[in-house]
């Protein structure tokens with residue numbers, strides 16, 4: 396039986412749900428693999444949400460079920476309209492055990508970015524050793540474009556950063572071959588005229 400989730404812009408959620416998103420973002424496991432690892436406080440969170448309302452270079456989408464319960468986020472950031480590119484960031488609560496949900500949510504976000512936002516390329520950076528994220532990028536047809544050796548400090552150790560890129564034409568011609576769970580449905584956010 397298929398399960399349906401939605402991608403809703405963070406700025407459109409009520410305050411209670413926005414706070415639940417903050418709790419997820421502050422989970423230890425998520426912070427371990429993010430580039431900014433500090434705990435975010437409530438004031439910083441709501442200030443950031445206010446900024447997002449007038450922000451043209453970033454869209455934060457929250458994965459929710461049909462009761463608006465949040466499970467994680469997909470962030471389309473550093474949107475560069477001139478060069479038609481953007482960076483992808485994402486995280487999912489450790490309390491959500493739906494296998495393949497993030498891969499499916501990203502697949503919907505990629506379609507949305509290419510077809511609605513008018514982007515031609517999406518890129519992302521992944522810490523060395525982030526096995527799940529590396530697997531997701533491969534499943535979603537991202538190409539590894541580089542590896543920055545000993546580039547960041549994580550837990551007192553220097554580690555590398557993988558650089559991934561996905562072109563619109565590669566996605567359109569290959570997406571049906573990707574390993575994406577068809578039992579999970581993730582509906583996209585409402586279309587906007589962006590570029």
Ligand SMILES: CC(C)(COP(=O)(O)OP(=O)(O)OC[C@H]1O[C@@H](n2cnc3c(N)ncnc32)[C@H](O)[C@@H]1OP(=O)(O)O)[C@@H](O)C(=O)NCCC(=O)NCCS
Pocket residue numbers: 424425426428429484485486487488493494495496497498499519520521522525526527528530531534574
């Ligand atoms: C990365 C993250 C979103 C993945 O969430 P998830 O629920 O495991 O995502 P999915 O289930 O869609 O896919 C995970 C893939 O990794 C695989 N995987 C899960 N655990 C694994 C492990 N320990 N080793 C190797 N592969 C693993 C899964 O099998 C799946 O691949 P498959 O579909 O080919 O089977 C989640 O772990 C997270 O939020 N991590 C912290 C934040 C983060 O790393 N964000 C990305 C920054 S680049």
